[in-house]
Amino acid sequence: MSALRINAVFDSGNIEVLDASRPHDVRLAIRADNASDFYQWFHFRVDGGRDRALRLRLTNAAGAAYPDGWDDYRAVASYDRRYWFRVPTRYQDGELLIEHEPAQDSVYYAYFAPYSFERHLDLVAGASRSARVFVESLGETLDGRTLDLLRIGEPAPGRRTIWVTARQHPGETMAQWCAEGLLERLLDRHDAQSQTLLEEAVIYLVPNMNPDGAVRGHLRTNAIGVNLNREWNAPSLERSPEVFAVRERMEQTGVDLYLDLHGDEALPCNFIAGQEGAPWVSDELLEQERAFERDLQAVNADFQLERGYPPGKFGDEAITIASNWVGKRFGCPAMTLEMPFKDNDLRPDPEQGWSPERSARLGASLLDAVLAWLRRG
Numbered sequence: 001m002s003a004l005r006i007n008a009v010f011d012s013g014n015i016e017v018l019d020a021s022r023p024h025d026v027r028l029a030i031r032a033d034n035a036s037d038f039y040q041w042f043h044f045r046v047d048g049g050r051d052r053a054l055r056l057r058l059t060n061a062a063g064a065a066y067p068d069g070w071d072d073y074r075a076v077a078s079y080d081r082r083y084w085f086r087v088p089t090r091y092q093d094g095e096l097l098i099e100h101e102p103a104q105d106s107v108y109y110a111y112f113a114p115y116s117f118e119r120h121l122d123l124v125a126g127a128s129r130s131a132r133v134f135v136e137s138l139g140e141t142l143d144g145r146t147l148d149l150l151r152i153g154e155p156a157p158g159r160r161t162i163w164v165t166a167r168q169h170p171g172e173t174m175a176q177w178c179a180e181g182l183l184e185r186l187l188d189r190h191d192a193q194s195q196t197l198l199e200e201a202v203i204y205l206v207p208n209m210n211p212d213g214a215v216r217g218h219l220r221t222n223a224i225g226v227n228l229n230r231e232w233n234a235p236s237l238e239r240s241p242e243v244f245a246v247r248e249r250m251e252q253t254g255v256d257l258y259l260d261l262h263g264d265e266a267l268p269c270n271f272i273a274g275q276e277g278a279p280w281v282s283d284e285l286l287e288q289e290r291a292f293e294r295d296l297q298a299v300n301a302d303f304q305l306e307r308g309y310p311p312g313k314f315g316d317e318a319i320t321i322a323s324n325w326v327g328k329r330f331g332c333p334a335m336t337l338e339m340p341f342k343d344n345d346l347r348p349d350p351e352q353g354w355s356p357e358r359s360a361r362l363g364a365s366l367l368d369a370v371l372a373w374l375r376r377g
Contacts (some may be wrong), residue, residue, distance in 0.1 A: 014217030035225030041171030062094030069265030170213030172263035181360030277311030
């Protein structure tokens, strides 16, 4: 039989091949983000594996950024790069073991369903065809890519200003799937809810805050190893032009409500981390955030209220995090929506686990929660 070929030289690819001579004992390692110790995202292609019992050992899993994320986790696989399904995976003796017998010659494996930069460009180009959308370049990233901002709706006196950002951490691809679901619903001219929302508000959406890290196959950082979600208190053009540009634009528009979309490696559920525990936040703002959570749960049973981060989890780092900086600067509700890399254990799906499709539907549900917030005044 032919030898296995394993490759990750493509958009968001990440793996190092240590030994692929034996299909039942393939040794691999996850590559760290450039100039950083962070790693956990992987995405690679295996050729020549059809009908062979593959055992893929990610040998450095114990040193990953969030080793708790490996418990009860299953990797995703795809033959066509469109439909992603879960495969048997276990964490043992400091290694992540993926055991799968492919039904086709070529198969892709990943930490979560990838969201390619080409798909991002298609998303922006497709949205630009709508009369509801204005596409704006906020500038360039360190690798020279365009940082895209979509404005949905027209600013007007009395309309509220809502900002949504996604994928500050590039390996958290569910965030952009979620943003795509929200955008598709906002642009649906047959959706009365979206039409009503855009009569009362304008939406500023950054669907990918970290395109360099996304293309490079990073878990958490930009091109030079900077964690963008720890830069919001003092960003710079040299370290974090992505945050610098978004902050500058926010100063021009103001912010009445802010949502930052993320993924959490360890918790098998969807939850929101708001400003609870921050010394600057008022009881009235906290109640707005809690009401938003209740409204989201009411329209999407994939969202829950019982689990999440403890108040004050980030300590002195809190003001460097997007939702906290925005909430303090603009005196508004500002929340981080977290989705799982694993399955949603309240509503498990043995075939796909938490998936791009469910991420997109959760994004679409955000529209109802935003509209409920608007109606409360």
